[in-house]
Amino acid sequence: MKKGQMEIIGLAIVIIIILIGLAIAVRFMTFKNPENTRAGFVSAELASNTINTFLETTAENCLKSKMKDLIQDCAEGTERICGNGQGACAFVRSAADEIFTKTFRKWKTNYKFLIYSDPNHPFVNLESGCAASQEKVSDTFFIPVTAATVYVKLDICK
Amino acid sequence: MNKKLEKKSQIQMFETISVLFIFFILIGIGAIFYVRVYKSNLDITKYGYSQSKSVAIAQRAMFLPELQCSKNKITTDNCIDLLKLEAAISVINSNEIHYYDLLEFGEINLTQVYPSSASAPKWAVYSRKIERPASSFLTFVPISLYDPAADTYGYGVLSIETQSK
Known part of the structure; x- marks a missing residue:
């Protein structure tokens, strides 16, 4: 060449x-990569609506008390006993577990649900595979009780 | 002498044709690449638009006055009145075009989660689905179910599926 x-x-x-x-x-x-603009809205809306709806839900066989009334009783230690013999704290815990099993677990969405006055001793602590390092969308509602505030917090892990 | 010239001009012609051929191949490759990039960007824009539309329709469905709880003309957000719901379903079914303008293609169902019963009550609020949608989004919205007869609030989930062609 x-x-x-x-x-x-x-x-x-x-x-x-x-x-x-x-x-x-x-x-x-x-x-x-296509931006997932919808995911942010859906997670935020889901967290907020879940707590809001849960607090307003009427407890079954419990003198038409709402969940937020039972949470107040639970935090104040007055322990209203519902129709099935459960105290307020146990009733709220089992109702939340039932609802989240039928929603978040069914949708394969990881979550962490906490009800507490003192974060170290929560009244209710329900969790499904939400790692601390995971990105999450949170919402917190406040319920006033005598001499304290009860925090109802839901983390939805992405 | 003439034959030599003919051969030389043939070679030059061949060269020109080769150059043009390669030039057009390059232009073709460039055009294919440009069209692919353009189409991909168009798909991304379309997907984003579908997402925004899905959010807008979900919000419209959540705040339908036909379903929302109200007391003394004051509406309650995030709440569906079960008595209104029964009436609204028949109104929606008999005014398909009006509700298509609001909710477009998709499906809206409501399921009661709590209190639980043997047969979880489920309501088909709206349905106008297409067979092969270009995009489909499913949004779950937890919502209170108000029973005015018993004055109780249940926990329900509104599942809103939006589709686009």
Whole structure:
């Protein structure tokens, strides 16, 4: 092969490499992953609506008390006994567990549900595979009781 | 002499044709690449639009005045009146076009989660589905179910499926 031909082949190879590089660069610059704008709204709405709805729910066989009334009783230690013989704290815990089993667990959504005045001693602590390092959407509702505030917190893990 | 010239011009012609051929191949490759990038960006935009539309429809469904609880003309958010619901389902079914304008393609169902009963009550609120949607989103919204007869609130889940062509 003559020297001139070799040079031309070399040049062609360089041009091909530059073209491939450009194609890859353009591909990475323009092919963006679609943003999931809906997921943020859905998680935030889900956390807020879940707590709100739960607190307003009428406890079954418990003198038409709402869950928030039972939480107040639980925090104040008055322990209203419901129809099935459970105290307020146990009743709220079992109702929350029943609801979350039929919703979050069914949807394969990990969550952490806490009701507490003192974070170290929660009245209710329900959890399903929510790692501390996981990104989560949280919402907290406050229920005033005598001389304290009860926090109802739900973390939804992404 | 003439034959030599003919051969030389043939070679030049061949060169020109080769150059043009490679040039058009390069233009073709560029055009294919550009169209692919453009189509991909268009798909991303379309997907984002479908997501926004899905959120808007979900919110519209959550706040339908036909279903919302109200007392003394004051509406309660995040609550469905079960008596209104029974009436609303027949109104929705008999005014399909009006509700299509509001809710478009998709399906809305309501399920009672608590208090639990042997047969979990389920209501089909709206249904207008397409067979092969380009995108489909399912949103679950926990919502209170108010029973005015018993004056109790249950825990329900509104499942809103939105589809786009």
